[in-house]
Amino acid sequence: MTSKPHMVSFALAALTLSTAFSLHPDQQKVLLVSFDGFRWDYLYKFPTPHFHYVMRNGVHVKQVTNIFITKTYPNHYTLVTGLFAENHGIVANDMFDPILNKSFALDHMNIYDSDFWEGATPIWITNQRAGHASGTAMWPGGDVKIHKSFPTYYLAYNESVSFEDRVAKIIEWFTSKDPINLGLLYWEDPDDMGHHLGPDSPLMGPVISDIDKKLGYLIQMLKKAKLWTVVNLIITSDHGMTQCSEERVIELDKYLNRDHYTLIDQSPVAAILPREGKFNEVYEALADAHPNLTVYKQEEVPERWHYKRNDRIQPVIAVADEGWNILQNKSDDFLLGNHGYDNALAEMHPIFLAHGPAFRKNFTKEAMNSTDLYPLLCHLLNVTAMPHNGSFRNVQDLLNSATPKAIPYTQSTTLLLGSDIPGVYEQEESYPYFIGVSLGSIIVIVFFVIFIKHLIPSQVPALQDMQAEIAQPLLQA
Numbered sequence: 001m002t003s004k005p006h007m008v009s010f011a012l013a014a015l016t017l018s019t020a021f022s023l024h025p026d027q028q029k030v031l032l033v034s035f036d037g038f039r040w041d042y043l044y045k046f047p048t049p050h051f052h053y054v055m056r057n058g059v060h061v062k063q064v065t066n067i068f069i070t071k072t073y074p075n076h077y078t079l080v081t082g083l084f085a086e087n088h089g090i091v092a093n094d095m096f097d098p099i100l101n102k103s104f105a106l107d108h109m110n111i112y113d114s115d116f117w118e119g120a121t122p123i124w125i126t127n128q129r130a131g132h133a134s135g136t137a138m139w140p141g142g143d144v145k146i147h148k149s150f151p152t153y154y155l156a157y158n159e160s161v162s163f164e165d166r167v168a169k170i171i172e173w174f175t176s177k178d179p180i181n182l183g184l185l186y187w188e189d190p191d192d193m194g195h196h197l198g199p200d201s202p203l204m205g206p207v208i209s210d211i212d213k214k215l216g217y218l219i220q221m222l223k224k225a226k227l228w229t230v231v232n233l234i235i236t237s238d239h240g241m242t243q244c245s246e247e248r249v250i251e252l253d254k255y256l257n258r259d260h261y262t263l264i265d266q267s268p269v270a271a272i273l274p275r276e277g278k279f280n281e282v283y284e285a286l287a288d289a290h291p292n293l294t295v296y297k298q299e300e301v302p303e304r305w306h307y308k309r310n311d312r313i314q315p316v317i318a319v320a321d322e323g324w325n326i327l328q329n330k331s332d333d334f335l336l337g338n339h340g341y342d343n344a345l346a347e348m349h350p351i352f353l354a355h356g357p358a359f360r361k362n363f364t365k366e367a368m369n370s371t372d373l374y375p376l377l378c379h380l381l382n383v384t385a386m387p388h389n390g391s392f393r394n395v396q397d398l399l400n401s402a403t404p405k406a407i408p409y410t411q412s413t414t415l416l417l418g419s420d421i422p423g424v425y426e427q428e429e430s431y432p433y434f435i436g437v438s439l440g441s442i443i444v445i446v447f448f449v450i451f452i453k454h455l456i457p458s459q460v461p462a463l464q465d466m467q468a469e470i471a472q473p474l475l476q477a
C-alpha cells in the first residue's frame, strides 16, 4: 500500500506552500537611502564601484520616472507616500496655501507646520500604527509632527551632521532593544555640488566618488553590525540635474510689473499669484513672452503632470525649457545646475537600486515610477498601504522567487491615475496570492481524494446509493 508515503508528502507540500506565503520577520527590515540629486547616469559617467557592487548582488532599475515638479520636497514625500504632488500636497519647496493663509519656504526652514504635511500619511507612521518602530535620519519631513506623530526615533534636521554620524544612528536604531524595522537615511549631495558646479563639470567626478565612498562606508557598517544580509537596502534619489548657463535666463521683470503679482516659487517652474484683479494682465503678458517659457493657467496644466488639483498650486504656472532658468532679473541668485523641469526629461531622473533577502540578484529592470516604491515598501514591511498612485505589480519582479509575492494588503487600494476625485480607487489584484491559495486548495483536495480512495473505500457509500438514500424520504412523503 503506497498511501502513507503519499499522505506524508502531500501534507508536507501543503505545509511548505502555506509557510511560503507568510513573510519571514528577517525580510521585513528596510533601509531606504536617498542621495539628493543623484542623476541616473552618474552611475555610468563616473567610477562607482560600491554602487555597482549593490547592482551585481541586487537589483537595478534603469529608468525611474519621478513626479512633477522634479524638486526635493515633493519627490521625497512621493517616495514615502506613493502619491503625486497634487494628492500629497507638498507641491513645491516653496508654497503658499490660500486656505490656511500660510507659507512654506525651504530657505527659511519654516517647514515644520503640520498642516502642510497632513494631506498624506508617510510610511513611517503607517509602519508605527502596525506596531513597528521607524527611524529617520534627516529625511525631508522626518522630523515633522504629522497626524500627531513623530517617527519612533529621528534626528532633527541639521546639515552639519556627518554622513558617518547619521549611519551610526541608523545602526543603533536597528540594533536597539526596541529595534526599528524601517530606517530612512538622507544625504544632501550630490545635489548641493550639482547646483554649484553644474552636472557637466569634470569636477563632479570627485563629488560622485565621495558619494560612492559613503555608500561603501554604509555597506561596511551594515556588515559589521551583521545587518547586511537581513536588511533590504534601497538606494534612490529624488531627481537628477541639468546643466544651465547664464546665456539661458528668462527675466520676469522684462514682462511683468512686480506690483501685479507675488512670486511664490521661482525656477524652473515659476508659481505666480497675481494680485486681485490682475490675473488676465499677468497671464497675457507672460503667455507668449519667451520662446523657452510655457505658461499655463492652473486648470490647464497637462494631465500627465498630475499638478493642478490642489489649492497650493498657484493660478499661473510658468515652466522653463530644460537648461533655462527663470529669474526676476539677472541680479538674482543663479545656479549652474538645476532641476524641477518636466519629469519626462531623462536628465531629471533619479537612481534606483536595492539589495537584501527580498530582492533578486544581478537583475536589471527597464523602468518603474517613483510612486511604485511605496507599495513595494508596504509589501516588504507587511503593512497595509494607504491609497496611492503607484503599482505593486509594476515592481513585483524585483523580488526573488523565495519572497512571498503577495500579502493581504494587496486587497487594498491604488488611486486611479489622474482621478478627479481623490478617494476613487482601483483594486490592485494579486494574481500570485490567488494562484497560491488555489494551488494549496488543490493539494488539499487531492490529498483527501487519495486518502478516501486508498484507506477507507469500503466505508464510502457509492454516490448512487447516497442519492437513493436522500431521495427515499421524498418518495415516502
Ligand SMILES: [Zn+2]
Binding pocket: 036, 037, 071, 072, 073, 191, 238, 239
Ligand atoms: Zn533634491
